[in-house]
Structures are given as structure tokens and as C-alpha cells.
Amino acid sequence: MVSALIREPALYIGGDWIAGSGGECAVENPATEQTTGVVTQAADAEIDRAVAAARGAFDSWASTPVAARIDALRRLYDAVTGRAYRFAALITREQGSPPYLARKLHVDLPLRVIASTVDALAGFAFRGRQGDSVILREPVGVVAAIMPWNLPLYQIVAKVVPALAAGCTVVLKPATLTPLTAFEFARAVEAAGFPPGVFNVVTGGGRDVGECLVRHELVDHVSFTGSTAVGRRVAAAAAETVKGVTLELSGKSASVVLSDVSDELLARAVQATVANCFLNGGQTCSALSRLIVPRARLGQVEKLAAAAAAEYVPGERLGPLISAGRRFAVESYLEQATARVVSAPLELPRTGYYVTPTVYSEVEPDSRLAQDEIFGPVLSILAAESDDHAIELANNSIYGLSGALWVGDDDRALDWAARIRTGQVHVNAAPFNPRAPFGGYKQSGLGREMGDYGIDRMLQVKAVQL
Known part of the structure; x- marks a missing residue:
């Protein structure tokens, strides 16, 4: 003990x-x-x-x-x-x-x-x-x-x-x-x-x-x-x-959902992205903090993400931030954000540096929510007009540490992954490999x-x- x-x-x-x-x-x-x-x-x-x-x-x-x-x-x-x-x-x-x-x-x-x-x-x-x-x-x-x-x-x-x-x-x-x-x-x-x-x-x-x-x-x-x-x-x-x-x-990793995914794979993508984004209280450099989805399926994604976020009860499944200073920094993003919140507020413990896990939708690609490494349980959903646009949004960052790709056509997965400018890409929930190289592109x-x-x-x- x-x-x-x-x-x-x-x-x-x-x-x-x-x-x-x-x-x-x-x-x-x-x-x-x-x-x-x-x-x-x-x-x-x-x-x-x-x-x-x-x-x-x-x-x-x-x-x-x-x-x-x-x-x-x-x-x-x-x-x-x-x-x-x-x-x-x-x-x-x-x-x-x-x-x-x-x-x-x-x-x-x-x-x-x-x-x-x-x-x-x-x-x-x-x-x-x-x-x-x-x-x-x-x-x-x-x-x-x-x-x-x-x-x-x-x-x-x-x-x-x-x-x-x-x-x-x-x-x-x-x-x-x-x-x-x-x-x-x-x-x-x-x-x-x-x-x-x-x-x-x-x-x-x-x-x-x-x-x-x-x-x-x-x-x-x-x-x-x-x-x-x-x-x-x-x-x-x-x-x-x-x-x-x-x-x-630092990182601002994207989870990219292409237009050919099935409803079942879409649900897995949202669930896995929320879990990764909120892992360790959102305090991981490789967090999938941007979820990029086809605009036609935005409403479906918002419901799935809100339901997934509700499972991360602070003090139980979600731990605190590391310090009062970090809590203040994350809360400043939440207070200044102008995007639409789709997650429900959750009660916070009276003691500890907890923040509410939050999901924003229709986030502007060049906004602070989409560009800054917040280092807290904050997920930004961005809508893509096409698969090419989704890759463009994923690469719209000074960072390139990690990322995820969700694609229905396995034969083209590597081609799409190669277009994402980042050090790692996990395709369709492929697990972390500790033998593979880990590190980043760009900054x-x-x-x-x-x-x-x-x-x-x-x-x-x-x-x-x-």
C-alpha cells in the first residue's frame, strides 16, 4: 500500500x-x-x-x-x-x-x-x-x-x-x-x-x-x-x-470519416474517437480532438457523439486535469467558443480539477477550437463537403502527430492514409503498435x-x- x-x-x-x-x-x-x-x-x-x-x-x-x-x-x-x-x-x-x-x-x-x-x-x-x-x-x-x-x-x-x-x-x-x-x-x-x-x-x-x-x-x-x-x-x-x-x-490529430462508411462503421468511428479524445482526461498529445465527417451525416454523428460523451462521468470514467492552471486554460476555451455544443452538461465533483467533457459541432476550420491543442476533454466536429475536402481539413494544422481514418473500401485505405500529413494513422480502429515508429510531422x-x-x-x- x-x-x-x-x-x-x-x-x-x-x-x-x-x-x-x-x-x-x-x-x-x-x-x-x-x-x-x-x-x-x-x-x-x-x-x-x-x-x-x-x-x-x-x-x-x-x-x-x-x-x-x-x-x-x-x-x-x-x-x-x-x-x-x-x-x-x-x-x-x-x-x-x-x-x-x-x-x-x-x-x-x-x-x-x-x-x-x-x-x-x-x-x-x-x-x-x-x-x-x-x-x-x-x-x-x-x-x-x-x-x-x-x-x-x-x-x-x-x-x-x-x-x-x-x-x-x-x-x-x-x-x-x-x-x-x-x-x-x-x-x-x-x-x-x-x-x-x-x-x-x-x-x-x-x-x-x-x-x-x-x-x-x-x-x-x-x-x-x-x-x-x-x-x-x-x-x-x-x-x-x-x-x-x-x-x-504538440498535436491536433484528426479522425477522418470518409463517405463510403456504413452506419455500423460510422457508429464505431464516433465511439472510438470520443474515447480517444477523452482518454486520460484529454491529456494526450495524440488525442483525436478533431472529428471530420461528411456533411450529409452530420446530424447522425452529433447524436452518436453526444451519447458517447455522456458516458464519461467526471470523477468516475473521466479523471481530473493535472492542475488548477490547466483547468483554467481549458475552461477559457469553453467560455470563448462560438461553435454549437451538442453534448449535455455533466455534474462535476466538488473537489478536484475536473472540467465538463464537451463536444462542439460545425466548428470553423480556422478557429481556436480546431487549431489549438486544448489538452482537455474537448472534441470538435467539422463537416466535409467531400472526401478530398476531408483530407484537406485534416491537413489544415501546424501539427501532424497522429490520426485516424475510417474507410469502407479497404483496398484504398493505404492511398487515403498516405495523404494525411501525420506520423501515424490508425485505419478502422487498428490498435496501437508499440513496435512501430511514433513521432510527428511539421511542428x-x-x-x-x-x-x-x-x-x-x-x-x-x-x-x-x-
Whole structure:
């Protein structure tokens, strides 16, 4: 069981637990608005110590045989599995996820990512031939992994595990709103028997600890997930020392329903889109927050969407937003929106940062509702005059992270999907594949995570002429 107040007085650096000298930070439960934990924070001395530990461990870890790295990652899988209920409870407390979702989304999915990364590593080609040249793929070095707050364990695993698989060493900075999961992950790494310094955790704000890591001369690569606005600053700061960056940023993903879908498939499309949009309180970068449908079927879609939205009762199926500030930001969109609301108002719990799940219809394509990443349970329905117009609407965004396509003609599904300018497209409710590359077009980011592509992103390429 998780204790009443969680205290984390030490950072994980070089295989030891080291007291931080950057003060303490309270962690709030967004469902109760009460302090649920207190963690230590790093100052410059601990940041330097963590980076030095990662640098000192790099040569040995990089030269560790792949089979040994696979064994270590399998032990990590077992360690995370053994702590699954602990992780779920922590995520409910610090992120607000309802318990059923905390386990299914926040813990089980990261476990699948670890397993798929192990599979990818087992078959990964670190050497190849190009004519008379041998092509070597070698670990890039020390990786600074800077986390968001919305999916604490998943984001850690998506960044840290491929880096470790590639032979890199890691300094992890969790989000200040959700640091508790990172400490528990460090204990899992410790239990798995990774060498000291291969994985390190430092806590603190993005403008001090995060920026220090990005600018640090001994950090070779920065892997960041967060908003596009912050991602631009990360890229600019990393450029001062010509670091590589992997950026997984904002999204405004579209669920595109083409005109040839049956009534049955249309109902599935609406149900699945609402579920995806409202998943995690709407706080996912890949949320399908735009539903694009044929105008002739708009009335049918509105009824289906309203019925689906009514199932997301705040405090039960729908969790809170992460903070009072996020609630204020989402509510500002709801107050200023001029589109037509088709969902019914739902009663909100008296405590917690909840907002009403809302569906708008006939949203103007260039409006803030259709263009901004709201990061809350808000769905915009847009009417398309034709299938070509539907694709045009889907691409009318500065973002391109994910998307969905609903089409009756399976033979043409790939042709239609290829026209959507986004990093992933799920056709007719195809499930998420943790082995497939994940990342965005346009201002949704740089690089890819997951599977072979996630490992490859953490490597340098060397040509040896023979």
C-alpha cells in the first residue's frame, strides 16, 4: 500500500541515493487538491554529478554485449511488473488517473513497450555493409531525457528503455508535477542490476534543471516530450553545443470519416474517437480532438457523439486535469467558443480539477477550437463537403502527430492514409503498435520513438572503408 504522504529525500545518481540541495517540492493530487508527496530537487552540483556518472559509465555500458543488455532489460521488465500495483497507485495519486486506467494505460502499455524494445534489440543490425564499407551504428553517448506529466511511466519507458538498449547512458528529469513515478522506476532499475551510472534521476523545474541538462557540454543527445513552444526552446539551447534532439511535441490529430462508411462503421468511428479524445482526461498529445465527417451525416454523428460523451462521468470514467492552471486554460476555451455544443452538461465533483467533457459541432476550420491543442476533454466536429475536402481539413494544422481514418473500401485505405500529413494513422480502429515508429510531422516534433526506430535514434552512424 502507498503511505499517507510520500517522501523522496534523495536523488538516484551513480547507483546511490544522494540528497538533493535544491530544496523540496510538494506533489499535489489533482483529484483531491491535497499534497500527496514531497520530493527533493537537484541543484547544479547534483546535475553535474549525475551527468558525470552517466559519462563515466558510458564506455563500459556501450561495449556491453547486446545479449547482456537484453538480459538487463528483461530483468527491468520483471521489476516493473512486480511493482505494477505500486506504479498504478502512484499515478492515480500524482496524475489523477482513475484506478482502472492507471493500470491499463499507465502501466500495462509501458510494459508492452519494454517487451517490444527487447524484441527489436534482439534483431537489430548494429553492423552492415555498403559496398566496400562497413557501416557501424554506435551509441550516441549520454542522453538527457526530459519528461512531461501526462503519462509519467509510459514516457519514461519510451525514452529511457530504447536509449539503454542502444548502449547509451541516461540522466532522467521527470516533470515537477509527477516525479513520484520516476523514483519508483529508479528502484526498478536498481533491482534489475544495471551498472552504477547507467541510469540517473534528477528532479527540478524545466527552466533550471531541464535547461542545465540541455546546455550541458557532456550531454550528447536530448530527448524531450512537451509542448511545441517549449520544444523550440529546447532545440535552440541544444544547438549551442550541436546536440542531437528527439522532440515529441504538440498535436491536433484528426479522425477522418470518409463517405463510403456504413452506419455500423460510422457508429464505431464516433465511439472510438470520443474515447480517444477523452482518454486520460484529454491529456494526450495524440488525442483525436478533431472529428471530420461528411456533411450529409452530420446530424447522425452529433447524436452518436453526444451519447458517447455522456458516458464519461467526471470523477468516475473521466479523471481530473493535472492542475488548477490547466483547468483554467481549458475552461477559457469553453467560455470563448462560438461553435454549437451538442453534448449535455455533466455534474462535476466538488473537489478536484475536473472540467465538463464537451463536444462542439460545425466548428470553423480556422478557429481556436480546431487549431489549438486544448489538452482537455474537448472534441470538435467539422463537416466535409467531400472526401478530398476531408483530407484537406485534416491537413489544415501546424501539427501532424497522429490520426485516424475510417474507410469502407479497404483496398484504398493505404492511398487515403498516405495523404494525411501525420506520423501515424490508425485505419478502422487498428490498435496501437508499440513496435512501430511514433513521432510527428511539421511542428509535432523531430525524430521517432519506439521499436527499431527508437533504438536507431539513439545511435550514431560510422562508415569504415575497407
